[in-house]
Amino acid sequence: MKLYSMPSSGNSYKVRLLLALLGRAVEIVDVEDNSAEIQRAKSDGMLPFGKAPVLMLDDGRLLPESNAILGFLGEGTAFVPADPFARATMNGWMFWEQNQHEGTVAVRAALLNYAHRRHLATPERLADLLERGHANLQIMETRLQAHDWLAADAVSLADICLYGYTHSAGSRGGFDMARFPGINRWIERIASLPGYKGLSE
Structure with a gap:
């Protein structure tokens, strides 16, 4: 492939x-x-x-x-729950990631880190993305305060999906990750999975 x-x-x-x-x-x-x-x-x-x-x-x-x-x-791996409800919950998080989370967390990071997009990074837009991004991160935090993983009792595609932009939300997007201890523990759990590779690896 x-x-x-x-x-x-x-x-x-x-x-x-x-x-x-x-x-x-x-x-x-x-x-x-x-x-x-x-x-x-x-x-x-x-x-x-x-x-x-x-x-x-x-x-x-x-x-x-x-x-x-x-x-x-x-498909056919442990990253997809066998239980239909857990699998649907996983899909729900993945739909939400593209529909809500990416449009705030990823967009703010892009405006701050890509030179050809910085002309779009007005103070008003950055402030709006920060507020809405924090609200989206709080949705994740609420779940992760009480559970180790987003969709099931074990890591699933939902966790891999949301990790992509969440793990660098502070360093690249300027989000206040100290607000989200549940997310930070979840980030550490994913980084400890066997075979894990970071963004630059």
Whole structure:
């Protein structure tokens, strides 16, 4: 398999993380944002939706969208709960991640860390993203104050999915992670999983 991956992106990272935890071999093609490599991948038709990550299967089929890739790779593994309700709960967290969490936590980090986006980082927008991002992180905190994992009694795709941008929300997005001890304990649990690799590994 081949993974077209944006090195600095939480969406790409969560796929790389799951592959590492599963011990699956994959060729990584780095396509950083605003680079010649990502433009080439787009021109070659490797990014159907115009963005990374995209997983190319051994037969050449292309699978875009990070959470769709997680679902594909997680099929039949311990990262997908056997119980139907737990599995649906996992999916709910993953839908929420793309619909709510990413739009605040990831967007604020992008505005602060990508030079070509900084012109969009007005004080008003950054303040709004900070407030709404803290509210989204509090949703996670409420769950993780009482449970080790987001969707079930063991780590699932929901945890890998939300870890992608949450673990760097403080360092890259300027969020006050001291407010969220439950999240911080959860971050440590994921980082201790066998096979774990960090964002830059």
